[in-house]
Amino acid sequence: MLGHRKNKWTPEEEEALVAGIAKYGPGKWSNIIEDPEFAPQLLERTNINLKDKWRNMKTRVGSMEKSRTQTIKSVSVSFTPAKTSPSNKSSPSS
Amino acid sequence: MLGHRKNKWTPEEEEALVAGIAKYGPGKWSNIIEDPEFAPQLLERTNINLKDKWRNMKTRVGSMEKSRTQTIKSVSVSFTPAKTSPSNKSSPSS
């Protein structure tokens, strides 16, 4: 029955999310949760959860910065799309 | 900017799509967008877009109809493959 309340985000999860965004860029939620570097911290999260959390984090930073119990205050994601990325999915023309 | 991510369908586009399906039958997406009768209204759409939109419209009607701006409520496409007499069976049983 009520095995479904709310699952609050922990600082570890938030950090994993931010680190994932820094690596893949924002919007690559499935990429992040499947990365073995972040997956362990985000086992209980879906790509939708990541998207929603990021939306909340951005809203918070853009409004106020109480920096009281703030774990992460700077959410600036540099995200440098390295050209050395091995992810090449070009299909050879027939 | 990678362009606008979402391009909402207008009532004119939806009508053109439905009319196209009524004429060629569902699944003939390329046929529809190339028809001079519907092309003007579907200039910004691809055959894939038509397919996806039709999928959404079908799902919607089969579940609920609480749309505010309900432009098209009946998406039943009779589609009579006969090249002659357009047998329009508007009779809802009995």
Place this chain on the structure above:
DNA sequence: CTCTAGGGCTAGGGTTAA
């Protein structure tokens, strides 16, 4: 190669719970 069918994904609005 072209086209369609279907799965997968994200963005944004809406809803719920605290």
Place this chain on the structure above:
DNA sequence: TTTAACCCTAGCCCTAGA
């Protein structure tokens, strides 16, 4: 009431198969 967390769905992309 406010709001973090969660849900729903329109629209797009990717790929396999015909």
